[in-house]
Amino acid sequence: MHKPRIIDPMVHNSSSRPRLSPSSYEEDIQQVLAPRLAYFAAVARHEHVTRAAHELAVPQSTLSRAMVRLEEDLGVALFARKGRTVSLTPAGRAFLTTVERALAEVERAADSVRADADPATGKVAFGFLHTMGSETVPALIRAFRVDHPRVRFQLVQNYGEAMIERLRAGDLDLCLTSPVPDAPDLVARRLDEQRLRLVVPDDHRLANRKRVRLMEAADEAFVTLEPGYGLRRITDDLCAEAGFKPRVAFEGEEAETLRGLVAAGLGVALLPPPAVARPGVRELTVTAPRAAREIGVAWLDGHPDTPPVAAFKRFLLSRRGHLLPEQAPYGSVPAP
Structure with a gap:
C-alpha cells in the first residue's frame, strides 16, 4: 500500500491533507x-x-x-x-x-x-580490571600487536560491574573481568586463575609466617575495595567460608592503595600479587580456604564482531592458562 505523502499542517491547510501531531x-x-x-x-x-x-x-x-x-x-x-x-x-x-x-x-x-x-587498522574497545592494568594488559596488547601492529585499542579501566554495564550499552567489545559473569545475555570464558595473598604489615604478628589460615585474621581490621568490585565480593565470600565477617576499616578503589594502607598499619587485605614488591608488607599464602579468583573474558551474546575484535578475541582465548604473569606455586610465597 502506498504511504501517503507527509505535508506540514502549518503550511498546507487543505482539508484533504493528513494532519499530524x-x-x-x-x-x-x-x-x-x-x-x-x-x-x-x-x-x-x-x-x-x-x-x-x-x-x-x-x-x-x-x-x-x-x-x-x-x-x-x-x-x-x-x-x-x-x-x-x-x-x-x-x-x-x-x-x-x-x-x-x-x-x-x-x-x-x-x-x-x-x-x-578494517582488519588491519580497525579498533577494539577493551575493558579490564584495575588490577590487570599495570602488567597483564600491556603484555597482552604487546603480544597481540606482533601480528597486528596497526590495530587500535580504546581502553577502559574499571571495576567488573561497571564494565559489564558498558558492555551491555555497546561501549565495549570485550572485557577482562573477575568473577567470570554468568548472565543469559553474555558469553564468558574462563582464561586463568590468580591467587590471592593475605597482605599484612611487616611488623604484624603474622609477618614471619609463610602460610596462614584465613580464620587466623578474623580479629583483624580489613582494608578492602568498595562494594560492587569483584575482589570485594570474593573477599567477603572467602571470609564467610572461613567462618567470620570481616571488620572493614577502609573501602577503596585501587588495590595498590590498599597495599599502601596495609603498610601504614591500617589493617590487612586479601590482594592479588603486586607487579612490583612493596616495602613495608608481607604477602602470605592463604591455605584455607583456597584463596584465588578466576579471570575471564566476556562479550555480548549475538553481537557481531568486526575483524579486529574477532582477531583479539581469538588471541585472548588462545592464552587460556597463560594469561597472567608467572606466579609462585600455590602454597609458597616470594621471599620478602
Whole structure:
C-alpha cells in the first residue's frame, strides 16, 4: 500500500491533507526527507536535472518526481525552474547549507565505522580490571600487536560491574573481568586463575609466617575495595567460608592503595600479587580456604564482531592458562 505523502499542517491547510501531531510529523518527515537529501544536493550542485540524474545513475523522471515530492512535503519551493535548468530559491539555498552539513556528517560516520572494522587498522574497545592494568594488559596488547601492529585499542579501566554495564550499552567489545559473569545475555570464558595473598604489615604478628589460615585474621581490621568490585565480593565470600565477617576499616578503589594502607598499619587485605614488591608488607599464602579468583573474558551474546575484535578475541582465548604473569606455586610465597 502506498504511504501517503507527509505535508506540514502549518503550511498546507487543505482539508484533504493528513494532519499530524508535531511529534508524529517530526518522526515521519525525517523518514520522508532522508532518502532525498543526496538527490537534492546533486540537483542544487549542477542546477540541471539531467546532469544530476546522470551523476546519480537514476532516471531523470525519477529525480524530477523526487524533487517535486520534496517541495510538496516541505511545503516550500526550493527551485525556480526554466526547462531542465533550475536555480535555488532563497529557501533552497538555506536548506542546501544544512543538507550539505548533514551529508558530510553521514560520510564522516561511514568512514569512521569502516575504519574501525578494517582488519588491519580497525579498533577494539577493551575493558579490564584495575588490577590487570599495570602488567597483564600491556603484555597482552604487546603480544597481540606482533601480528597486528596497526590495530587500535580504546581502553577502559574499571571495576567488573561497571564494565559489564558498558558492555551491555555497546561501549565495549570485550572485557577482562573477575568473577567470570554468568548472565543469559553474555558469553564468558574462563582464561586463568590468580591467587590471592593475605597482605599484612611487616611488623604484624603474622609477618614471619609463610602460610596462614584465613580464620587466623578474623580479629583483624580489613582494608578492602568498595562494594560492587569483584575482589570485594570474593573477599567477603572467602571470609564467610572461613567462618567470620570481616571488620572493614577502609573501602577503596585501587588495590595498590590498599597495599599502601596495609603498610601504614591500617589493617590487612586479601590482594592479588603486586607487579612490583612493596616495602613495608608481607604477602602470605592463604591455605584455607583456597584463596584465588578466576579471570575471564566476556562479550555480548549475538553481537557481531568486526575483524579486529574477532582477531583479539581469538588471541585472548588462545592464552587460556597463560594469561597472567608467572606466579609462585600455590602454597609458597616470594621471599620478602
